[in-house]
Amino acid sequence: MILCAVVVASGFWQDTTIRSFLKTVEISNGRIETVYSADRRFEAPNWSRDGRFFLINSEGRLYRLSVAGGQLEQLETGAAARINNDHGISPDGKSLVISNEPTENWLTSSVYLLPITGGTPKQITTKAPSFWHGWSPDGKTLAFVGRREDEFDIYTIPVEGGDERRITTCKGLDDGPDYSPDGAFIYYNSFCSGKMEIWRMRPDGSQPEQLTHDQYANWFPHPSPDGRWVVYLSFIEDQRQDHPFGRQVKLRLMDLRNRSVRDVTPPFFGGQGTINVPSWSPDSRRVAFVTYEQHVRGP
Helix, strand or coil: CEEEEEECCCCCEEEEEEEEEEEEEECCCCCEEEEEEECCCCEEEEECCCCCEEEEEECEEEEEEECCEEEEEECCCCCCCCECCCCEECCCCCEEEEEECCCCCHHHCEEEEEECCCCCCEECCCCCCEEEEEECCCCCEEEEEEEECCEEEEEEEECCCCCCEECCCCCCCEEEEEECCCCCCEEEEECCCCCCEEEEECCCCCCCEECCCCCCEEEEEEECCCCCEEEEEEECCCCCCCCCEEEEEEEEEEECCCCEEEECCCCEEEECCCCCCCCECCCCCEEEEEEEEEEEECC
16 A cells, blocks of 8 residues: 655645556447556556466566456566566567666666566666666567666667667657567657657667657557557646656557547546556457556545
């Protein structure tokens, strides 16, 4: 359970309880179902490649949850005990990538690899901070966000480790890279235009193209496994280069055949932790996401 103290007008302190909800939305009709909820902060669902379970992080640990619900099952991650919400599953479903902060400073985050069943993590990136977001369809390359010389950009690195390669150079935050299923593009969000929008580029960073032009602050694009759709998170109010927790947001869907966009959920209380990582069902029919509620307990 996450509690935080707040001061109200009367001068008394109150406790605010955060309740998290793991939900799925069916993109054909907008039907939303709640799979799991708890009085704790959990984040960033991955949908397994075989469609049988979700991965979510909570309080520095990683958990597995059946798509039918039930209880969380903690994965063994060795010394990685400060796992953040940037984690994912390999295209073949056999491996897992995590972003872990070895100290209490989030700027120490690095990318690690381990078996899908859990185990001892192998460090992949050597520079920090680094936050994983995408895995190439051939399984050979990881895309991540790194801050180097006070600038956040998108990088790629071989899955076995090695030299990182910077593929964005625009001034301002570039974040959330996720590969298209055919490997032809990396979709991402960028502040390059002076507002957070959805972009795409070739895997080597060439041919960057802005895809959204609207009143929202758009983050974390995720192409569907069948290559037809991109789902992403929209903040109702502009957040500049931040993606904070506890804002009004909604999920939007772009049809890549004609680039038309529609809402796939109504607005809800979310933001950071809602859909940071790939969360499509394998059949491209549903998306998993997290919403939150705050409950204030009086003095």
